[in-house]
Amino acid sequence: MTSPISRGFRGHRPDAGTAAKLPPGQYETHDFPVLSAGPTPHTPLARWDFTLGGMNGQAAKWSWAEFEALPHETITRDIHCVTKWSKFDTVWNGVSIDTIIEAGAAKGIEAAPFIMAVCDGGYTTNLPLADVTGGKAWLAAGFDGKPLPAEHGGPVRLLVPHLYFWKSAKWVREIHFHDHDEPGFWEGLGYHMRGDPWKEQRYTGDA
Amino acid sequence: MEESAAAASPSGASSSGASSSAPSSAPSSARPIAWRIATVAQIVPETPRVRTLVLDVPDWPGHRAGQHVDVRLTADDGYQTERSYSIASPPEEARIALTVERLENGEVSSYLVDELRVGDSLELRGPIGGHFAWSVKDGGPVMWVGGGSGIVPLMAMLRHRAAASDEQRRAIPARLLYSSRSWSELIYRDELARLAAADPTLQVAHTITREPPPGWSGYRRRIDAAMLAERAWPVSSRPHLFVCGPTPLVETVAEGLVALGFDPQSVRTERFGPTGI
Numbered sequence: 001m002t003s004p005i006s007r008g009f010r011g012h013r014p015d016a017g018t019a020a021k022l023p024p025g026q027y028e029t030h031d032f033p034v035l036s037a038g039p040t041p042h043t044p045l046a047r048w049d050f051t052l053g054g055m056n057g058q059a060a061k062w063s064w065a066e067f068e069a070l071p072h073e074t075i076t077r078d079i080h081c082v083t084k085w086s087k088f089d090t091v092w093n094g095v096s097i098d099t100i101i102e103a104g105a106a107k108g109i110e111a112a113p114f115i116m117a118v119c120d121g122g123y124t125t126n127l128p129l130a131d132v133t134g135g136k137a138w139l140a141a142g143f144d145g146k147p148l149p150a151e152h153g154g155p156v157r158l159l160v161p162h163l164y165f166w167k168s169a170k171w172v173r174e175i176h177f178h179d180h181d182e183p184g185f186w187e188g189l190g191y192h193m194r195g196d197p198w199k200e201q202r203y204t205g206d207a
Numbered sequence: 208m209e210e211s212a213a214a215a216s217p218s219g220a221s222s223s224g225a226s227s228s229a230p231s232s233a234p235s236s237a238r239p240i241a242w243r244i245a246t247v248a249q250i251v252p253e254t255p256r257v258r259t260l261v262l263d264v265p266d267w268p269g270h271r272a273g274q275h276v277d278v279r280l281t282a283d284d285g286y287q288t289e290r291s292y293s294i295a296s297p298p299e300e301a302r303i304a305l306t307v308e309r310l311e312n313g314e315v316s317s318y319l320v321d322e323l324r325v326g327d328s329l330e331l332r333g334p335i336g337g338h339f340a341w342s343v344k345d346g347g348p349v350m351w352v353g354g355g356s357g358i359v360p361l362m363a364m365l366r367h368r369a370a371a372s373d374e375q376r377r378a379i380p381a382r383l384l385y386s387s388r389s390w391s392e393l394i395y396r397d398e399l400a401r402l403a404a405a406d407p408t409l410q411v412a413h414t415i416t417r418e419p420p421p422g423w424s425g426y427r428r429r430i431d432a433a434m435l436a437e438r439a440w441p442v443s444s445r446p447h448l449f450v451c452g453p454t455p456l457v458e459t460v461a462e463g464l465v466a467l468g469f470d471p472q473s474v475r476t477e478r479f480g481p482t483g484i
Binding site for chain 2: 011
């Protein structure tokens with residue numbers, strides 16, 4: 001279907017450099033909007049831990065101190081929210097999922113082709129393993145040189161910047177391996193299973 | 208600076224209901240949500256910065272109160288941009304109403320509020336979002352807390368409830384706590400007064416944070432824990448809780464409700480606000 005011309009609409013054209021960095025249907029924002037489906041959880045670090053669960057029923061756990069001791073890296077990436085905003089060159093600090101999976105393997109956790117991230121507050125999101133390995137995803141604990149604020153997912157959120165940002169689950173506490181892809185929270189409410197912004201995979205049924 | 212008369216939906220965020228409340232989906236086989244060309248049938252001024260667009264949408268599949276649509280604008284050279292807007296009309300109405308607030312330098316909102324006329328076409332798709340939604344069959348009691356144009360998805364729920372039978376309404380007592388900056392910026396002021404006057408099972412309370420009208424005896428401060436404690440249902444009644452507005456309001460209200468003892472999973476939020484520049 002050809003879109004009708006919106007009579008009298010001019011729009012705010014991004015410059016060519018910005019336009020090249022914007023996936024279809026997105027616009028650039030400079031602040032950092034907060035979107036959540038419920039109240040912000042506040043888990044004290046003393047009670048925080050992170051679990052990696054394998055197909056074999058085994059689980060590895062890291063306390064906050066153990067998580068902090070894992071090698072961290074600084075990541076600068078553009079992020080894209082399905083509600084249409086994109087934010088360029090955001091700077092994060094965190095632990096690569098590759099590192100977590102390696103450390104998990106050393107503890108007997110077998111990987112599988114899909115993962116489900118589970119968060120404080122009950123949020124879940126599903127991802128193919130291929131989208132979180134090979135330097136594409138992190139457990140992020142820092143933003144802009146500071147600890148990640150709770151409203152943005154602190155103490156630790158998933159960071160998967162090449163997919164729409166609902167995949168970068170706030171307040172993540174567990175990752176479980178699965179042999180098949182199952183919808184998480186938003187994916188069960190009409191949002192796309194994978195969510196590639198460059199293919200504009202916003203909702204169920206989008207290409 | 209942008210948009211959303213109460214956008215909706217996910218970011219890397221969320222909670223509530225979680226996997227247990229998510230209905231099963233049929234991901235890859237489902238049909239895409241189609242773009243439709245709506246026609247502006249009527250325009251209703253609401254406040255100096257807000258108006259309602261009443262749209263004829265061909266083959267509208269129906270929606271639940273609280274859901275939103277994506278709107279896409281196309282310039283004559285092919286440039287396109289999209290935004291999300293909450294639906295203000297209840298499922299009972301054939302036409303779709305979007306209530307839009309003009310934001311400072313808002314690329315889409317300024318067009319929708321200042322330029323769009325009756326008879327123009329508007330491309331949209333939806334309905335979108337299944338979490339921040341409520342139906343009479345979900346029961347009550349219900350408490351809505353809104354700020355500014357965050358009233359829009361809540362109004363769809365109020366209107367949906369108002370369309371139910373007297374008997375159904377009596378079984379779903381409802382309360383609205385609504386924060387506005389000034390009397391003149393109070394969206395749906397007359398309709399809210401009419402609904403409350405006609406319905407003893409609906410309580411509407413306003414707080415006017417900046418410029419209360421002369422003689423105003425209601426709240427005149429931002430929503431805080433004390434105000435929530437006065438207006439909320441008892442925790443034991445297990446109400447449905449919906450909170451929509453700018454992020455600081457939603458954070459305060461959601462945390463305040465949890466502090467009062469409500470189950471965090473029962474608090475549904477939708478945050479929006481100007482984003483950018």
